[in-house]
């Protein structure tokens with residue numbers, strides 16, 4: 001069962017390298033230190049450096065006086081290459097200046113011969129401890145970095161709908177309650193699930209994701225809850241399930257609507273009791289896991305159809321995070337498009353901006369595949385645009401050209417405003433087609449359109465359509 005790292009420090013053997021040109025010294029030192037640690041030896045500094053570069057040593061114990069390269073030079077080479085390796089120097093010819101220089105170069109300690117064996121053992125022990133603390137600190141730093149990199153702040157979304165979602169997700173993160181993330185395909189449900197984990201007190205524990213729809217029905221239960229050896233044909237070993245793997249962290253159950261009913265019953269029990277029973281075992285194991293589930297199907301409908309259990313639904317739906325479809329938050333589109341362009345833009349010579357026309361096409365498209373579709377469209381457009389400085393309409397996928405007006409919840413149009421908007425666009429489209437047909441000849445166009453020349457001029461001006469743009473060269 002992995003609780004997210006952390007060794008039992010004291011018992012671990014250190015990896016030491018003893019460097020001395022005299023064979024009897026090497027033997028004496030490796031006997032002395034070999035009881036508690038794994039010790040390897042090198043007869044010179046050059047050989048030692050090669051070994052350090054190749055292998056993972058914690059502490060190097062080196063003589064100072066050696067032919068070819070001395071211990072202090074070795075020390076500075078080590079600190080250049082692997083500063084985290086601790087170095088203990090030993091010498092028979094101690095001088096204060098040399099000792100000061102060694103410490104300044106980063107030696108952990110400097111011992112003068114003759115020394116008590118215990119003295120060296122203790123110094124090495126402390127050096128190891130410092131190395132481990134440094135490693136631990138770096139590990140935690142890395143974890144924190146990763147947690148920050150997958151937090152809510154990494155999700156693009158200034159729209160009111162997304163800001164409200166983030167606020168609720170933040171509250172969910174501080175609790176241990178189950179979370180149900182719902183939304184159409186490609187809206188960012190998994191991103192939200194990971195962010196809830198990353199911002200929770202479980203961030204340093206595991207995040208285990210499983211797609212319930214992808215598991216073969218016969219194996220669902222053994223995958224989730226584990227199995228005992230011989231529980232069924234093919235169960236050749238005891239195996240922990242994903243619940244146990246996620247101990248101390250978060251279990252992400254994606255496509256929860258696809259979970260078969262018998263597994264739903266068991267899952268409900270696990271959520272209720274905080275314990276799992278492996279298939280084929282009688283004893284129960286306590287698991288400390290927060291469950292985040294996601295679905296792109298309407299679970300209420302699935303319940304009505306008898307495909308989803310009500311008791312499970314209520315257990316899961318404690319925090320309900322509904323990720324809105326992209327067409328209901330079109331104000332996020334420019335920032336998302338810029339975000340993906342920065343990711344896929346192809347560096348220095350690639351496109352860095354969208355033309356106003358391209359942006360307007362992105363804004364008025366309905367995005368049935370949501371953010372994922374936008375991500376793909378931008379990636380493709382960046383590739384198509386190649387060395388161009390801007391992405392234009394022609395680089396975008398063709399379906400965006402024929403953009404129907406979307407009913408955008410974000411704009412919160414009244415019915416009247418919406419209908420007016422559609423009329424405006426239709427009117428403009430008509431005028432453009434008309435000008436094209438008559439090559440910008442307003443008099444002929446007016447006749448065809450059944451209107452006066454003057455009023456057609458007014459209409460064209462209002463819509464910003466210029467007849468001169470349609471005149472043949």
Ligand SMILES: Nc1ncnc2c1ncn2[C@@H]1O[C@H](COP(=O)(O)OP(=O)(O)OP(=O)(O)O)[C@@H](O)[C@H]1O
Nearest residue numbers: 155156157184185186187188189190191296371372
């Ligand atoms: N708000 C956002 N900001 C940045 N990237 C996003 C955002 N929403 C989604 N994405 C990106 O869009 C893609 C799809 O997101 P994700 O996989 O989380 O969607 P999903 O809802 O789980 O989709 P599905 O239902 O198909 O599994 C991912 O590459 C994700 O990084």
Ligand SMILES: [Mg+2]
Nearest residue numbers: 189190254294
């Ligand atoms: Mg998903």
